Amino acid sequence: MDKEYKHPEYQYLNLLKDVMENGRDEKEFNTGIVFKGVFGRQIRFDLSEGFPLLTTKKVFLRGILHELIWFLKGSSNVKYLVDNDVHIWDEWAYKRFKEAQNSKFEIRNSKLKSKIRSQEEFINKIKTDKNFARRWGELGPVYGVQWRRWPASDGRKIDQVAWAIEKIKKTPHRRHIVISAWNPEFVYEMAAPGKSVALPPCHTLFQFNIKGNKLSCQLYQRSADLFLGVPFNIASYALFTMIFAHVTG
Numbered sequence: 001m002d003k004e005y006k007h008p009e010y011q012y013l014n015l016l017k018d019v020m021e022n023g024r025d026e027k028e029f030n031t032g033i034v035f036k037g038v039f040g041r042q043i044r045f046d047l048s049e050g051f052p053l054l055t056t057k058k059v060f061l062r063g064i065l066h067e068l069i070w071f072l073k074g075s076s077n078v079k080y081l082v083d084n085d086v087h088i089w090d091e092w093a094y095k096r097f098k099e100a101q102n103s104k105f106e107i108r109n110s111k112l113k114s115k116i117r118s119q120e121e122f123i124n125k126i127k128t129d130k131n132f133a134r135r136w137g138e139l140g141p142v143y144g145v146q147w148r149r150w151p152a153s154d155g156r157k158i159d160q161v162a163w164a165i166e167k168i169k170k171t172p173h174r175r176h177i178v179i180s181a182w183n184p185e186f187v188y189e190m191a192a193p194g195k196s197v198a199l200p201p202c203h204t205l206f207q208f209n210i211k212g213n214k215l216s217c218q219l220y221q222r223s224a225d226l227f228l229g230v231p232f233n234i235a236s237y238a239l240f241t242m243i244f245a246h247v248t249g
Contacts, residue, residue, distance in 0.1 A: 019037070072147070074145060079130075092199050095198070097136045140186065142197055143203075206237065
């Protein structure tokens, strides 16, 4: 493979071309929107050659930084993101609020029903009212919770990130340094009523590998929006890998 083809930008563009030429038309389950899809593609980036921030489309770098911090904090509430003017998760919190608003169990008779109509009004309330944010900013057990506080059957909260750091430092030759966000207990119909996560994880798991003094990370995504999400994911996991390399030495 020549160097030009290996460049992150060309790998991304060639993947887009692959989808356009070889993708099959499929219908999105929830929206009915038709899209082209392929299965099992892979792209690789050598971080020693530079940071893979794509330039053929605008990438929200500040959003990437704050979302990754949010994940690593183990948070499941959008308030941190909202306070930092990052709104990529707003719609999911608002969706949960609207669903509860229409439920006979929640806020049908609340004054909030008449006062909050739009997503913008909802987010402003999240930003200015801590009690409201605590109640309605929650997204359920999303990425950060599974990474840092995976709920074990015996009541423990498993910190996969801390575990992975320890393993990289102490037993870097092992092949089990995996972090997963895919917990069937909280996904789709497998979840108990009212326990499903707001958005089932798309970037579901990743594995670290150490050869000599080099750290590699392999990410698996069950679903990927090539135009919107993938450039974001590339930069996010590149940054995460660089952080892990720095922390583990």
